[in-house]
Structure formats: C-alpha cells, structure tokens
Amino acid sequence: MTLGERLLEYRTNLKMSQDTLAEKVGVTRQTISKWETDQSMPEFNKIEPLCEIFGITTDVLIKGKEFEKEQEEVLKEEKDDRTEYNQKRSKKKAIFISISVFLYIMGAFSVPYMVESGEYSDGESIMFLGGLWGLATGLLIYFFIANPKKEKIITENKTDENKKNLERFTLMLVALVFLFIYLISSFITEAWDITWILWIVFAIAQVIVKIIFDLKRSKNNGK
Numbered sequence: 001m002t003l004g005e006r007l008l009e010y011r012t013n014l015k016m017s018q019d020t021l022a023e024k025v026g027v028t029r030q031t032i033s034k035w036e037t038d039q040s041m042p043e044f045n046k047i048e049p050l051c052e053i054f055g056i057t058t059d060v061l062i063k064g065k066e067f068e069k070e071q072e073e074v075l076k077e078e079k080d081d082r083t084e085y086n087q088k089r090s091k092k093k094a095i096f097i098s099i100s101v102f103l104y105i106m107g108a109f110s111v112p113y114m115v116e117s118g119e120y121s122d123g124e125s126i127m128f129l130g131g132l133w134g135l136a137t138g139l140l141i142y143f144f145i146a147n148p149k150k151e152k153i154i155t156e157n158k159t160d161e162n163k164k165n166l167e168r169f170t171l172m173l174v175a176l177v178f179l180f181i182y183l184i185s186s187f188i189t190e191a192w193d194i195t196w197i198l199w200i201v202f203a204i205a206q207v208i209v210k211i212i213f214d215l216k217r218s219k220n221n222g223k
Contacts, residue, residue, distance in 0.1 A: 004038035006061060010054040011036070025049050089147050096143040103136035111187055126184060137176055144169060167213045174209060178202040 001009075011021055011032075018032040025032075025046055034040040042050060051058050107129045114120040114128065178198060186195040 002038050003041065003062065004036045007032075007042075007050070008036040010056070010061075014054070016053075021053065024053055086149065089149065092147055093143065096139050100136040100139050103132045103139075107132035107136075108183060126188075129184065129187075130180075133176075133180055137173075140172075140176075167210070170209055170213075171206060174205055175202070178205070 011018070018029045018036075022029045022032045026049070027046065031040070035042050047058055047061065051061050054061065110132075111125045111129045114125045120128070178201070182195055182198045185198070186192050189195065
C-alpha cells in the first residue's frame with residue numbers, strides 16, 4: 001500500500017471529506033487529492049499534523065500497518081518479558097524484606113535483654129545490634145541495586161524513572177538511619193520521652209531531601 005492509499009484509507013475511516021482534511025492541515029483540496037493519488041508527497045511539515053488528525057504515529061503513516069503490527073508484537077514480547085521478570089522480582093523481594101524485618105526485630109528485642117542480663121557490655125550490645133541491622137540494611141540495598149524494577153522501555157523516560165528510584169531509595173535509607181539512631185540513643189539513655197524528638201528531625205530531613213531532588217529536577221528540565 002502506497003502513502004497515498006494510506007492517506008485515503010485513514011481519511012475515509014474517519015468519514016472526513018477532502019475539504020475538511022485540507023482545512024485542518026492548511027492546504028487546498030486539490031493538494032489532498034494529489035497526495036491520495038500519489039501525484040505528489042506531503043511536505044515534511046504536514047506529516048505531523050496528518051498523524052495527529054488520524055491518531056497514528058509518523059512511522060505508521062510512512063511505513064504502513066505492517067510496521068504497526070511489528071511494533072505491537074515487539075511491545076507484547078517486551079510486556080511478557082517484563083511481567084515474568086517482575087513476578088520473579090516480587091518473590092525475591094518478599095524473601096529479602098522478610099529476612100531484613102526479622103533481623104531488625106531480632107536486634108530490637110535482643111539488645112534490651114542483653115543489657116538487662118549484665119552478661120554483655122553496652123558496647124557489645126550496640127555492636128551486636130549494629131551488625132544485625134547492618135546486615136538487614138545491606139540485604140535491602142543489595143536487592144534493590146541487583147534487581148531494579150523493569151519498566152516500559154519505549155513509552156517511558158528511563159532517565160526520569162531512574163531518578164525517581166534514586167529518590168525513593170534515598171528516602172528509605174534516611175528512614176533506616178534515623179530508626180537506628182533513635183533506637184540506639186533510646187536504649188543507651190533510656191530517655192524514651194525525649195528521643196522521640198528525633199522523628200521531628202526525621203520529618204524535616206525528608207522534606208530537605210525532597211526539596212533537593214525537586215531542585216535538581218527543575219534545573220534539568222530548564223536546560
């Protein structure tokens with residue numbers, strides 16, 4: 001099928017007259033007629049308006065429906081691969097998070113017992129807690145770095161998505177650091193009625209992190 005035949009097909013599918021199409025594109029009816037009979041080709045600056053009117057891409061208009069079918073098959077294969085990958089990732093994620101949560105809880109409940117028993121010094125208790133939580137945090141970091149979420153390749157901006165993932169990871173890391181500081185300081189000082197103020201600082205820190213990322217995003221968009 002020629003380009004002219006495709007133009008005729010898309011126009012008739014919309015039940016649009018040559019006069020109406022010509023008015024929308026900014027040419028004469030005779031020009032539309034010449035395009036559809038392959039007596040002439042649309043100028044480059046008329047291709048995009050035509051595609052917008054027909055609701056198709058420039059590749060489909062120029063290369064035909066065969067190209068559209070190929071693209072659909074590629075997108076379907078990509079979607080199937082992405083779905084399979086994300087399903088496996090979800091299973092791994094559940095395992096890693098379960099182990100990490102167990103280690104966090106184990107550390108939070110074990111250290112008070114170790115301190116009260118008197119068999120371990122405060123330094124040993126803190127080292128034990130730090131080791132467990134460090135391992136838990138390391139597992140989470142390893143998982144999210146080694147198993148990035150597979151997003152759409154063609155229809156989404158990968159750079160923007162990577163930046164969003166970095167922002168989420170940074171916020172999560174800040175939360176884990178503040179949780180560690182809060183529990184350690186609370187266990188050592190036993191001033192639970194005071195150390196909760198750290199969560200106010202945490203909220204402020206989160207706002208600051210978001211502002212930094214927003215400023216970077218605005219700067220990049222302004223380029």
